[in-house]
Amino acid sequence: MTLRVDVLTLFPDAISHYCATSVLGRARARGAWELRVHDLRDATDDPHRTVDDTPYGGGAGMVLRAEPIVRTVESHPDLVRPVVALSPSGRPFTQSLAREWAAGSGLTLLCGRYEGIDQRALDLVVDDEVSVGDFVLAGGELAALCVIESVVRLVPGALGNDESALDESFSEGLLEYPQYTKPAVVRGLEVPAVLLSGDHARIARWRRAQSLARTLTRRPDLIARRGGLDEAERALLEEVVGPVGHERLNSKGPSDPKDRAHEPD
């Protein structure tokens, strides 16, 4: 079964062009996924193809009207479910959600614009709302592309042999270790000697320790969410990295909810 993504947007070219590029373009060429882009203006019924109007109750800006959205969904009964609206008010989009959607038959993404979408469109045709972070974009297109790219690259066969989605940030609730490529010295900075050793077990231990240390210092909330570090992980950190981040070993992570905006796996 090929994963299909439908996108409802006022900027179909922005979606189509990006999805024809790089990893997404190659994955489509391999038949790993299909894309259908729907222009919300095609579902308007006035000569000006109006999609927005002023907000009831007053206030700045315009609101994306419900009717073009509802009509677009109704006129395409084969749209893939769930229908997901991109919204700063949605639940956080995470790697685990990307995995869940990559394992399904696909999804439909609704891109908002202006001050947002008339609530009745959300009530009538939308199954879920996701946010790509605690910041506000001008429209849902970039957010939709984030979702598409992170989902598609997890679809079996989407990536070539030289690309891997297995061993990377969030794959185990941890951030990825630092990466290095040739040459061995860049502006006087040497690649860590262990990576030149050819000792695969040592390299794996070093990477694991770096991954733990980086997560501990940059995203202690992820460490707290997986229940802290176990004895073996503490010992590995101590042995390979030393006291770096030691003060955080017992950290339960930030208590401020806004610091926990990125849901881990």
Ligand SMILES: C[S@@+](CC[C@H](N)C(=O)[O-])C[C@H]1O[C@@H](n2cnc3c(N)ncnc32)[C@H](O)[C@@H]1O
């Ligand atoms: C300018 S924003 C609307 C912001 C809205 N007035 C609010 O305060 O929540 C326009 C559109 O951009 C998209 N958008 C903006 N930020 C987003 C985010 N962090 N995640 C997902 N979509 C976002 C949504 O589709 C939204 O309807």
